[in-house]
Amino acid sequence: MLRMLSSPLRALPRLLLWVALAALLAACSPHRALYPRLEQLSRQGKYLEAAQVVEKNKAEYGDRNSVLYNLDRGVFYHYAGRYKESNEAFAAAEHRMDELYTESISGNVAAFALNDNTLPYRGEDFEQVIVNIYRALNYIELGQTDEALVEARKVNLKLEQINDKYPAGAKNVYKEDAFARLLAGVLYEMGGTRDDFNDAYISDRLAADAYANDFSKNYGVQAPEALARNLLTTATFMGSDELQAAQQRFPGASPIPLQTLRQEGQLYFVHFAGRGPTKVEDAIRALMPDGNHIKIAFPRYKPSYYVINGSRVLVDGQPGTTLQTAQPIGAIAVENLQNRKGRIAVKAIARATVKYLANKALQERARKESQGAGLLAFVAGNVFAEVSEQADLRSWQTLPDKVLIGRVLVPPGKHHVQVQFTTGGASVVATRDLGEVTVDAGQTRFFILHTLQ
Amino acid sequence: MKTRLRLPGVLLLATVMILAACGKSVSRRQATEAIDLSGRWNDVDSQEVSAAMIQDALTFGWIDQWQRTKGRKPVVMAYGVKNRSTEHINTQTFMKDLERAFLRSGRVSVVADKDERLQSREERADQQQGLTANPARIGKELGADFVLTGVLNSIVDQEGGEKVVFYQANLELINVETNEKVWIGDKKIKKFIEQSKFKL
Numbered sequence: 001m002l003r004m005l006s007s008p009l010r011a012l013p014r015l016l017l018w019v020a021l022a023a024l025l026a027a028c029s030p031h032r033a034l035y036p037r038l039e040q041l042s043r044q045g046k047y048l049e050a051a052q053v054v055e056k057n058k059a060e061y062g063d064r065n066s067v068l069y070n071l072d073r074g075v076f077y078h079y080a081g082r083y084k085e086s087n088e089a090f091a092a093a094e095h096r097m098d099e100l101y102t103e104s105i106s107g108n109v110a111a112f113a114l115n116d117n118t119l120p121y122r123g124e125d126f127e128q129v130i131v132n133i134y135r136a137l138n139y140i141e142l143g144q145t146d147e148a149l150v151e152a153r154k155v156n157l158k159l160e161q162i163n164d165k166y167p168a169g170a171k172n173v174y175k176e177d178a179f180a181r182l183l184a185g186v187l188y189e190m191g192g193t194r195d196d197f198n199d200a201y202i203s204d205r206l207a208a209d210a211y212a213n214d215f216s217k218n219y220g221v222q223a224p225e226a227l228a229r230n231l232l233t234t235a236t237f238m239g240s241d242e243l244q245a246a247q248q249r250f251p252g253a254s255p256i257p258l259q260t261l262r263q264e265g266q267l268y269f270v271h272f273a274g275r276g277p278t279k280v281e282d283a284i285r286a287l288m289p290d291g292n293h294i295k296i297a298f299p300r301y302k303p304s305y306y307v308i309n310g311s312r313v314l315v316d317g318q319p320g321t322t323l324q325t326a327q328p329i330g331a332i333a334v335e336n337l338q339n340r341k342g343r344i345a346v347k348a349i350a351r352a353t354v355k356y357l358a359n360k361a362l363q364e365r366a367r368k369e370s371q372g373a374g375l376l377a378f379v380a381g382n383v384f385a386e387v388s389e390q391a392d393l394r395s396w397q398t399l400p401d402k403v404l405i406g407r408v409l410v411p412p413g414k415h416h417v418q419v420q421f422t423t424g425g426a427s428v429v430a431t432r433d434l435g436e437v438t439v440d441a442g443q444t445r446f447f448i449l450h451t452l453q
Numbered sequence: 454m455k456t457r458l459r460l461p462g463v464l465l466l467a468t469v470m471i472l473a474a475c476g477k478s479v480s481r482r483q484a485t486e487a488i489d490l491s492g493r494w495n496d497v498d499s500q501e502v503s504a505a506m507i508q509d510a511l512t513f514g515w516i517d518q519w520q521r522t523k524g525r526k527p528v529v530m531a532y533g534v535k536n537r538s539t540e541h542i543n544t545q546t547f548m549k550d551l552e553r554a555f556l557r558s559g560r561v562s563v564v565a566d567k568d569e570r571l572q573s574r575e576e577r578a579d580q581q582q583g584l585t586a587n588p589a590r591i592g593k594e595l596g597a598d599f600v601l602t603g604v605l606n607s608i609v610d611q612e613g614g615e616k617v618v619f620y621q622a623n624l625e626l627i628n629v630e631t632n633e634k635v636w637i638g639d640k641k642i643k644k645f646i647e648q649s650k651f652k653l
Contacts (some may be wrong), residue, residue, distance in 0.1 A: 098491075098648075101614060101648055101650070102614075102648055102649055102650065102651065102652050103650060103651050103652070104651075104652055104653070105651050105652065105653050106653055146535065146536050147536075147541055149537075150536065150538065150539060150540060150541050153538070153539040154539055156539075157539055157609055157611065160611060161611060164611070164612060164613060165613075195537075
């Protein structure tokens with residue numbers, strides 16, 4: 001009797017340890033509980049406070065999610081207009097992303113035994129590029145065009161790296177970032193030298209290619225008018241062949257005369273709209289013939305709803321431009337995950353199989369000792385299977401659903417600028433007054449807008 | 454019994470690991486020692502550029518020629534270096550090294566750049582308020598004969614975890630009056646960076 005009791009009791013601590021460990025890992029991204037609060041602060045425009053909330057909860061993010069910690073911090077500082085702090089945060093995130101190119105074998109083993117949440121978060125491909133978009137905008141706002149251009153060149157390198165990562169023929173939708181290229185083109189133009197104009201032309205052309213080949217096909221996003229005009233403008237500078245090619249591509253658009261570029265100012269508007277989709281768990285549970293159950297969990301994106309889908313700019317009370325979607329971040333995220341679904345499923349099924357076999361072996365051994373031990377092992381094993389299998393729901397959740405862009409050419413001097421936020425159609429949801437804006441001849445200025453409603 | 458022994462062992466190991474992770478050690482090194490960590494632009498690169506530029510700029514004939522024709526030391530003003538690389542690089546480090554080398558050679562005068570000039574002008578204006586016993590005189594600024602400018606380019610070739618970075622730093626001395634370039638310094642640095650795909 002004593003022996004019968006002692007064996008399940010001896011096995012008990014180990015089983016409980018597993019269950020406790022699994023439970024611990026299940027609640028592995030406690031920082032995700034912060035998002036409702038962060039969103040509320042964003043809606044009220046209290047971005048600085050949001051950044052501080054993120055910083056106060058560094059421990060909640062944990063070391064595994066240090067990339068997300070810095071990305072969230074970077075975004076809020078960016079919207080708060082604290083561009084230096086934002087850059088510091090994004091630089092830290094980028095640094096860590098680079099380091100995480102080296103995967104830990106022991107980490108992968110843990111992920112295989114438990115779930116993907118045990119791995120450090122490196123960021124999706126497109127997230128890794130968006131960092132540079134934010135950083136470039138930060139440098140523009142700091143008046144450091146050269147540094148902004150460094151970011152544009154980094155985008156180049158990263159896209160190369162991303163494309164190298166996938167073996168030839170592997171499905172990989174996110175190959176190019178049309179918006180990053182578009183922005184790089186504008187930055188090069190701001191550089192102002194002959195070389196810069198040449199670089200601007202290359203970027204504009206790559207952007208136009210990306211819109212034509214990737215963005216319009218995969219997400220239904222066409223090249224914004226600003227890009228069409230920029231390509232024609234830089235092509236004019238390059239020569240007649242280039243101009244002809246550009247005109248064929250954008251028959252309706254006209255180049256901006258060089259004289260206008262020198263004599264007028266350019267106001268660019270970048271509108272980060274809505275909240276990106278969030279990952280939720282889909283789980284499949286199956287009962288095996290021996291009564292054990294297995295669970296396979298994988299992430300799925302759930303769209304977020306928001307009202308403000310578009311924006312219009314008024315300059316001195318007159319219609320300036322209607323912003324156009326330049327980067328469908330949410331759609332890219334969904335498509336990207338869809339791409340990897342097969343790979344995630346294979347991993348999850350293999351994991352479930354291993355867990356099932358391990359459970360079975362443990363149960364059999366326990367049953368040999370006694371009935372009670374067998375039962376205990378069965379219960380603990382099934383609890384473990386349920387709790388330990390958790391989909392990796394991490395993502396850069398503070399990203400917008402899409403980015404819109406528009407440009408207005410204005411004579412130098414002071415202008416009263418207002419932005420109307422719309423549902424995408426005619427009805428205006430809200431208006432934001434940017435006040436008196438001063439622009440010099442030949443100057444390019446950027447205005448960053450952010451809406452969550 | 455066996456299983457019972459394991460737990461303290463694991464705990465001990467964990468403690469050792471935690472303690473090891475907490476310790477931070479600092480050791481002082483020679484400023485010239487080459488320590489490459491990330492593969493990004495670092496102090497060693499900056500110093501290599503300085504060394505090459507200083508040597509070349511001081512031995513090239515422009516100083517003597519100026520001395521012969523004008524009968525005085527050339528005056529140089531450092532203008533920024535344009536960073537056309539893929540990294541955020543502080544180019545002031547090697548520019549300052551070069552300015553310092555010019556001064557120490559005793560053969561070249563160096564004047565303040567734009568930002569520094571604004572500061573000294575502010576101070577000079579302040580001295581004119583009648584409170585300073587020996588106010589600096591106005592209209593005595595030394596104009597530059599040459600501007601020192603440059604560009605830093607980089608080419609990156611990468612495949613998987615392997616990367617070759619090539620930097621080319623060019624500094625130029627341009628005659629302010631004639632736009633003639635009297636010296637072009639050049640330093641090329643090539644690095645091979647390997648990052649393994651896996652670790653334990």
